[in-house]
Each structure stands twice: as C-alpha cells, then as structure tokens.
Amino acid sequence: MADKKNEDYTGKPEHEMRTFNASPSPRRDAAGRGRGPLPLSNITNSPPIxxxxxxxxxxxxxxxxxxxxxxxxxxxxxxxxxIQSLVCIIAIVICVQVGLITNLAPFDPKKGRTWFPISLLLVGMIYTSTKALQFLSVPVYTIFKNLTIIVIAYGEVLWFGGSVTASALFSFGLMVLSSVVAAWADIQSVLYGSSKGQSAEAAAALSTLNAGYAWMGMNVFCTAAYVLSMRKVIKKMNFKDWDTMFYNNLLTIPVLFICTFAFEDWSDENVHKNFPLETRNSLLVGMIYSGLATIFISYCSAWCIRVTSSTTYSMVGALNKLPIAVSGLIFFSAPVTFGSVSAIIIGFISGIVYAWAKVRQTQANKMTLPTAQPVMSASSQSNRDAASS
Incomplete structure (x- = not known):
C-alpha cells in the first residue's frame, strides 16, 4: 500500500523472495564445463536494472x-x-501459495490487536495523501512530500534521541524553500497564467489549491505519526517487511469499507459520476494496478538494496523525485513555468543533500569509538570473570 507507503521512509527490507534469494548457479554442459549463469540470474543481479x-x-x-x-x-x-488493500492482500496470498513469498507468518489475532492502532494511523496517512493528490499537481505534491522528512527527523530527535546535522538542516531549508516556490508558482499560474484574472473560475481554482495545501499539511503530520509509531512498535512485534505489509493491508480493509459505506455517497447517481461509462474500464484497471504496485515497490526496494547497497538505494530515492515530478508535467499537463521548474530543481537538490547528509552521518557513527564501557548484567559479568580466572 504505500507508499501508498512512502518509499522515502523505508529502511532496509528483509523480505525473502525465492527468485532473489537464490544465488546464481552456473549452467554446465554434458561434459561438466561451465556455460555461464542463467539469463534470469543476469537480470536479477543487475544493479542498473x-x-x-x-x-x-x-x-x-x-x-x-x-x-x-x-x-x-x-x-x-x-x-x-x-480496493487497493484488497488487491494487495489477494496478491500476497497468491504469492505465498505459489512459493514466491516464503517467510510470511500466519495471522496472529494478538499481534493484530496490537498492530491495529498503527493501521488506523495508516488509514489517515493514505486518505489524506489521496485527497492532497486529488487537488494538487504531481510536481507540487512531490515537492511538499519532502516536508514530511523534516517532521520525522525532529520526531526521531524527541522520541528516539536522534540528532540533526548541519548538512541535514541545510537540506531542510532547501525543502522549505522549494515548497514555498512551488506554492507561489501554483498560485501565480492560477491568478495570472491565463485570461481568468479575478474571475469566479480563478477564485474556484484558488479554493481548490487551498484545499490541496490543507490536505497536504494534514498528510505530512499523519505520515510522520504513522512512521514514528510504526518504528516504535515494529521492534516489539518482530515483524519482517512482508508481515508489516500483510497486517497493514488486512487490518485496513474493514476500516476502509466501513468508512466508504458510512461517509461516502453510494447513490446510483453518484456512482455513475465517479465511474463514467467512457473511462470505467480504465479506472478499474488503474485501481487493480495500484494495489499490485504496492507489491512491486516493496519487491523492487529489496532487489535494489540486495544488488547495490543501502547508500545507493537512498540516493536513488532522492534522485527519483525528479522523474516523478516530471511525470506530472508530461501525463497531466501541469503548468510549466519558471517558478514550477525552479521548485522542482530546488526540491531535487534538497533530496540529494539530505541523502548525502544521512550517508555521512551513518559513516561517522560507524567510525565513532565507544567512550564508556557498556553496562553488563550480573550474569554476564559472572561469566566473564569465570572465563578470565
């Protein structure tokens, strides 16, 4: 779902998929001579692919x-x-049945009750995300999504004793600047980018933007709350990534269906408005694909880290912001102005600077020597004394 779950906040995945975990074994002819690896192994072990x-x-x-x-x-x-969650669960069950996913634990009701509050936070995150994306263009949405990194970083400082380096602070400043420039360019395009001027159409468009910014603001805090809470609980649950995806999607299905029937209009007239005949089939295909894309992103994340490194994966995540923003310009005819292009470039640079800052911080932590002897339990101290005597 995720990313609908955001790949921006993904740690190193621990999924085990049979295709990826198998090491490439060389083929041999009848005489026992090596003939090179299987073509599929060449693909699954290729960093660029x-x-x-x-x-x-x-x-x-x-x-x-x-x-x-x-x-x-x-x-x-x-x-x-x-529908996204339902398709994702069906796909996971099929993958388990055919043996592609090998380490998914059976559903545990006790763990489900513990995880349910996290799933409720997930519902808030993904709902506000789709509402923001509904009202904002893809480039603006992508740029504003960077602000979540700032909230999460300071949440980690408060909850987990993390730290924010000067390089990270500089990247945060660039993220805020890119968001301000994007909003300014968006508003300027609405007010002065056409012949609308101060007409009712311009006022309606500006109201739409304001709604989008409001939903985006809520999404930033909902996403931060979800990520930080999940980090706090996931260690206690001993979840692997497939377990997290399975519980998240399974537990959100009843909540989402209850919400849709309780709060959304299911009259015949409204259903026909939402699913017009000329686009109904493509819309249903898109819904199904969006559920499968959750699996694809998780699968490709694990693949990318396995054949490259966590550092490369972080940099790819930062660099990926640019093509996502550009895709909005291409597929949805978002306005191309000096302000919008500048905001995309600044947001792109801020992502690179942040990834670079995290890499430097990780390397510095590895090189830091302990300044105090770690505290031992009584039994450990007794064993050590016995061994040294």
Missing part, C-alpha cells in the same frame, strides 16, 4: 494514484483505498 525497476514502480504508482482520483466528480477515496 534493479534501479530502473524501482524507479518505474515508484513513478507508475504516483501516476496511477493521480489518474484514479483526478476525475472531475471523484469522491470515493475510501473505496479506492479499500
């Missing part, structure tokens, strides 16, 4: 989400997210 696959999965997910919620009369976001 893994990076390309991850980028394409991420871009296609954003573009598909924008397409599905950008209808003029669309107002069934809870239903859309419920």
């Amino acid at each position: 893994s990076i390309l696959a991850y980028c394409l999965a991420s871009i296609s997910m954003t573009v598909t989400n924008k397409y599905c919620v950008s209808g003029a009369d669309w107002n069934l976001n809870f239903f859309y997210l419920a």
